[in-house]
Structure formats: structure tokens, C-alpha cells
Amino acid sequence: MDEAVVVFSRKGLFQMRVTAREVRSREHARKLWPLVAPGAIQQMVTWVSPSFENGKLRRRSHFRQLPTEKTYDLKAQRAGPGNSDSRIGGSLAPAMAA
Secondary structure (H helix, E strand, O other): OEEEEEEEOOOEEEEEEEEHHHOOHOOOOOHOOOOOOEOOOEEEEEOOOOOEOEEEEOOOOOEEEEOOEEEHHHHHHHHOOOOOOOOOOOOOOOOOOO
16 A cells, blocks of 8 residues: 555644655654545554665565554544544544543
8 A cells, every 4th residue: 555644634634645655764654643544434554664685675665554443434523523423433542521
């Protein structure tokens, strides 16, 4: 997978897309985290760094999907702020107290 969506960015929720080649290091990937796959049900992804063997590129950088229990329903988010159904599920963030 070559592209991911940054959940929290200065542009807003799910507004910034990033390609795997734009991420330069593990530290840069951590600054962008959490990342999700583009699509209606967005599954969390992690960045995999490129691998070199004898000075040649063996595997280029890409995004790998994490297990399915860490998914986020985009349609529930668009229900509106303040709605208890619009909170982030999985381990992205704790539930907000009402």
C-alpha cells in the first residue's frame, strides 16, 4: 500500500494524505501517527522502512495494515461532533466523558 491518511493534521481530521515515499524516517512516521488506510472503513496502518542489500534497494517503503480490531468507521465520524457515536474506536483515543 503506497498511500495513507493522517488522522490528525493541521488541515483537520482525515484531510491529509501521505505517500510512503514522503515519509523519511521512523521519527517522521511517529510524528504523523496515527495513520489509516484510505477507504470508507479505515484500518490503521504502519510505515515500513525501505530495505537495502549490497547497496541495492531490496524492498521499498510502504504501509502495512495493522490487525482489524484497530479500525475506524468514517461514516460514524461524519455524524457530527459531540455525538457519542462519533468517537474514535479501537486504541486510537479514550472515550470522552460527557
